[in-house]
Amino acid sequence: MESFRLMCNDAIRIGLAGDASTLKRLSKLTYGDLGRYEVPSCYKLCAISKAAGILAARKKSISRGFPTKNPCLSKLLLVSCYRFKIENGSLLVPLGDHKFEGVPLNAHTLAAISQTGVKVRSFTLTERSLSLCIAMEVEEKQVGGVLGIDRNLRNVTVGNAEQVTSYDVSKTVEIAETTRSVVRSFRRNDVRIRKKLAASYGRRRQERVRQILNRVSKSIIAEARVKKQAIAFEDITDIRKLYRTGNGQGNGFRGRMNSWPFAELKRQVEYKAAWEGVPVITLTKGETRGITMDCVRCGERLQEPVRGDGAHHRQLWCEGCKRWDDRDPIAVMNISRRAWLRFVHAKGGAGESDEGEP
Ligand SMILES: [Zn+2]
Known part of the structure; x- marks a missing residue:
């Protein structure tokens, strides 16, 4: 994970210097440079891809008029869309030299990925979580209206x-109103603490609203x-x-x-x-x-x-x-x-x- 982070940040640096944010250009510029890392090459490609995503997001912010700092990947994570396997209820993460590290998957995940037509495209491993990205070919239905x-x-x-x-x-309006009045009631004269509290109330609001809209x-x-x-x-x-x-x-x-x-x-x-x-x-x-x-x-x-x-x-x-x-x-x-x-x-x-x- 640490190597992945470093590779990704190297790619971001090179991308910023060379003004490249597309995957193709970034790969050309950086792939040789990442040769010094002794990791399976699948991770190099994925690190470049991650960096391209970060650079593209930065570009988008700038074009929308939001200035950004120089971006970097600070979270420890590992992403790959190549060479991993799912066997005997575990995700096998490639370590190079045909060696793998197994991460057991829970029953819900196994049930979800064993549905017909579902393919696992990539995994993202962090210190505390594992996400699988799945895809399914769906035929567009014929409709009558x-x-x-x-x-x-x-x-x-x-x-x-x-x-x-x-x-x-209308419950979502109520939730937003409550959040606003709570945030407004903060009297402490410390902008950092106020910001933090407001952010946490905002997240709570978002989750509650999301649940209502989900239904x-x-x-x-x-x-x-x-x-x-x-x-x-x-x-x-x-x-x-x-x-x-x-x-x-x-x-x-x-x-x-x-x-x-x-x-x-x-x-x-x-x-x-x-x-x-x-x-x-x-x-x-x-x-x-x-x-x-x-x-x-x-x-x-x-x-x-x-x-x-x-x-x-x-x-x-x-x-x-x-x-x-x-x-x-x-x-x-x-x-x-x-x-x-x-x-x-x-x-x-x-x-x-x-x-x-x-
Ligand atoms: Zn009429």
């Missing part, structure tokens, strides 16, 4: 024209699988721009909106869907512009209720159909319809043919 997903602060609405389900996630994403995938539907999201990546200082909103509102974990649900749904072969589509901003404000039945532009109209909270008025409709189902039905059009046209994009056609 699309479930639209509309992510809101207090609910996640999922469905299509046939059925709409709403999941209550939601699990049942979304189950529904998609049973009903043979694809899943469609709306692209809301830049939504935080709406809640920045100086946008005329209150601190509480901005705080709430900025701790809204909208990306986490998508992340979970995407990886679970990939595992099940359920296709996931993200509609571009262009494709979804304004669709949350179009009537599902007649395509008429919908109107917001007047301010202070409590009876029609989160509802919209259609002048064409002369009726109120709930905001969230409208969004998911529109997302589902647009996504299905894109799906049918395959690569042709959503097309304009749906305009005006309910």
